[in-house]
Amino acid sequence: MFETVSSMILTVSMTLLWGVAGIAAAVLPYSQSNRSFKNKKNVLLWATGAAILLSTAWYAAIVLQLVNSGWLFVEGTVKMLVPLTLIPQLYIAVATLPKLKGRRSSGEETPTAATLETAAQPSVVLSFFSAALVSGVSTFSMVFAQPVLPSLFQIAYRYLLVALLLLVPTIVANRRYLKLKRGESIRRRPIARLLNLIAAGFLTAMIALALLVTNVLVGVQVSKLPEASDMMNHDWIDEGGGAATRMSGGSGHHQHHAHHSSEPAESGQVEVASLTGDISEPADRRFELVAQQKKMTLASGAVVDAWTYNGQIAPELRVKQGEIIEVKLVNQDIDHGVTIHWHGYNVPNAMDGVPGMTQNIVKPGQSFTYKFRAEQEGTYWFHSHQQAAEQVARGLFGTLIVEPKQETEVYDEEVTLINHRWETDQGDQKAFRDHDGFQWKQVKPGTTVKLRIINAYNYSEKYLLQGTEFRIVSIDGMRIQDPQPLSSQTAFQLGSGGRYDVVFTMPDQPVLFKLGDAKNENEPGTIFYAESPPENPVFQKDSVMFDPSNYGKPVMNDVTAGSHFDREFHMILGNEMGFYNGQIHFLWTINGEVYPRVPTFVVQEGDKVKTTFVNRSLGEHPMHLHGHHMTVLKKNGKKVATPWLTDTLNVLPGESYEVAFIADNPGMWMDHCHNLDHAATGMTLHLMYDHVLPSYEVGTRSGNLPD
Numbered sequence: 001m002f003e004t005v006s007s008m009i010l011t012v013s014m015t016l017l018w019g020v021a022g023i024a025a026a027v028l029p030y031s032q033s034n035r036s037f038k039n040k041k042n043v044l045l046w047a048t049g050a051a052i053l054l055s056t057a058w059y060a061a062i063v064l065q066l067v068n069s070g071w072l073f074v075e076g077t078v079k080m081l082v083p084l085t086l087i088p089q090l091y092i093a094v095a096t097l098p099k100l101k102g103r104r105s106s107g108e109e110t111p112t113a114a115t116l117e118t119a120a121q122p123s124v125v126l127s128f129f130s131a132a133l134v135s136g137v138s139t140f141s142m143v144f145a146q147p148v149l150p151s152l153f154q155i156a157y158r159y160l161l162v163a164l165l166l167l168v169p170t171i172v173a174n175r176r177y178l179k180l181k182r183g184e185s186i187r188r189r190p191i192a193r194l195l196n197l198i199a200a201g202f203l204t205a206m207i208a209l210a211l212l213v214t215n216v217l218v219g220v221q222v223s224k225l226p227e228a229s230d231m232m233n234h235d236w237i238d239e240g241g242g243a244a245t246r247m248s249g250g251s252g253h254h255q256h257h258a259h260h261s262s263e264p265a266e267s268g269q270v271e272v273a274s275l276t277g278d279i280s281e282p283a284d285r286r287f288e289l290v291a292q293q294k295k296m297t298l299a300s301g302a303v304v305d306a307w308t309y310n311g312q313i314a315p316e317l318r319v320k321q322g323e324i325i326e327v328k329l330v331n332q333d334i335d336h337g338v339t340i341h342w343h344g345y346n347v348p349n350a351m352d353g354v355p356g357m358t359q360n361i362v363k364p365g366q367s368f369t370y371k372f373r374a375e376q377e378g379t380y381w382f383h384s385h386q387q388a389a390e391q392v393a394r395g396l397f398g399t400l401i402v403e404p405k406q407e408t409e410v411y412d413e414e415v416t417l418i419n420h421r422w423e424t425d426q427g428d429q430k431a432f433r434d435h436d437g438f439q440w441k442q443v444k445p446g447t448t449v450k451l452r453i454i455n456a457y458n459y460s461e462k463y464l465l466q467g468t469e470f471r472i473v474s475i476d477g478m479r480i481q482d483p484q485p486l487s488s489q490t491a492f493q494l495g496s497g498g499r500y501d502v503v504f505t506m507p508d509q510p511v512l513f514k515l516g517d518a519k520n521e522n523e524p525g526t527i528f529y530a531e532s533p534p535e536n537p538v539f540q541k542d543s544v545m546f547d548p549s550n551y552g553k554p555v556m557n558d559v560t561a562g563s564h565f566d567r568e569f570h571m572i573l574g575n576e577m578g579f580y581n582g583q584i585h586f587l588w589t590i591n592g593e594v595y596p597r598v599p600t601f602v603v604q605e606g607d608k609v610k611t612t613f614v615n616r617s618l619g620e621h622p623m624h625l626h627g628h629h630m631t632v633l634k635k636n637g638k639k640v641a642t643p644w645l646t647d648t649l650n651v652l653p654g655e656s657y658e659v660a661f662i663a664d665n666p667g668m669w670m671d672h673c674h675n676l677d678h679a680a681t682g683m684t685l686h687l688m689y690d691h692v693l694p695s696y697e698v699g700t701r702s703g704n705l706p707d
Helices: 002-030 034-069 071-101 113-119 122-144 152-165 167-181 190-222 388-394 676-680
Strands: 285-297 303-309 316-320 324-331 341-343 367-373 378-383 397-403 413-424 427-432 438-442 448-455 461-466 471-475 490-494 499-505 511-515 525-529 567-580 583-590 600-603 608-615 621-625 630-635 648-651 656-662 668-673 684-689
Touching (some): 002 034, 071 122, 071 608, 122 567, 152 190, 190 567, 316 324, 378 499, 397 413, 448 490, 461 499
Parallel strands (some): 285 324
Antiparallel strands (some): 324 367, 567 583, 621 668, 630 656
16 A cells, blocks of 8 residues: 555656646747746756656665565556656657757847757657656556556557547647748747647547547446356466366366256266255254345444344354254345355355355245255354345344364353444444444353454454453464463454454453444443443553464464465456446456456366465455365465464455465355455456356346345
């Protein structure tokens, strides 16, 4: 983020200075005295010198970012913006400035014809205008059109854009120069010059408007989603530099639609619908979840027009590790259909709950039964993946708690805290379930308390636990080995979809838990007290932020033991202003594109896979891989002290992470930003096992609309 902001400041300043230099160059030929000519030339030289210094600082900042963060952070900038800005600046330094510096005062009161003719050469003023224009393009690109893995067309388009915008100034400058060469006067009354300037500006604005309209018309059409597809980009198959798969060999690519035709699937290929796992045994636990609309009242009295499972806010499913569970989803009245995705739970692919990929939506009056063995113990949650940005926000989520077969640690009290932000009749309200204020809970001193904390909100949230030491014993359902006590001045943060299990021993004084900073008293929390509740609980300012990369003992598994990977993928996270499904959005991109133009990552079963996340954008992105837990190996290019397991990794602006996993759960899996608003406008791609065939289609024809 700092690099982006500093680059914006530098390029904005460069644009202004080059603009000043351009204006000075434009009026230079109109000088009526040597003194006026000298003053204007001095302004031009000073502005040029300052602009060159800032340009040098910008290039130095890019080099520094390259050294500190790596090539992936600067690749697009170096390929697209650096040459674009460098060309006019080099021309000014090598060709334009020597011409102007060589023209000194003749001793006469007025500049000579040769002096004015040199100053009026089109290349002089156009070089400064082009320097200003490309600096402006660079500023725009930093925020609204980040150059991530730019194609030759995208690079060429920037040059074409600059050339077209310089067309009118070129004609005007050339006409003026030819007049001077013919010995004609170019001096006009100020009003005439102003009118000419307005006319030139108007024509340039018309060209810019025409370019804008063309971009809009093309963008609207190109961005429209297909009525039906199988969710994969067949034109951009990324095999991570590994051995050829069925997809690249030709046979796999042409067999993707075999299930829709009479063509037989190749030997060893399976369809998503058949990847149910072994569900032949009877279920140990059965649940029914009815998706329905219902008005819910929060603790404060605020009313929510909610969409719920079983008419409850965040119902809990609690099972034992190893049990086969069966969950029947019934849609009572959610018009656009629903599903259930088991967030972070590595179920067989057909049970993953992604419409158009692993199942069809459950329409009103229909049902679907999920069945799988609860292999993983820990804290998880579930939510609808159909139009998830809307449906999760409205309340279609709950908690899944899987108790271990044998508990090695005993907890006297256990509290599940899932936070969310609700749209109510009183405005947006943050809450733990329906508690949008403080809860009060009496606990005896010496009691061991376990908090299961789940962030069901789109953005990361900060949490405070004060009044006692505590330990974070689990991240995303995965246990931390040898977790050490953390002081009450330690705060911790969860990205969207993330979970922490936190344990403390109740002291003889109150323990204060809340969402957000100490200074914000309006955010909800829980007060644990021994004898009597405190009248005015006061939160102290935290001083340390918990860092999972240096906590407990490192997890050791097959992807931490060695450095060889069968496939290595990159996900460069960016942003740009553009169109998605025919509407303009501030887009969040993966490798410079949004779904469905993003790559499809292809693996083979058993592969060791490494993915590098690089966040070049202006926002955070909690990256969530379905069906697998990722081992975090590096942060910002450096090995982490304690690799840990996660299914939702929050990548902040300017950060990079290297994660790895074993491809041991065949299927088609989403890999997306769990800020669901970002996913809804295309910040998602798919991990594809090369022997798996799609069974469903996504799009308006089927009604399957995942995000």
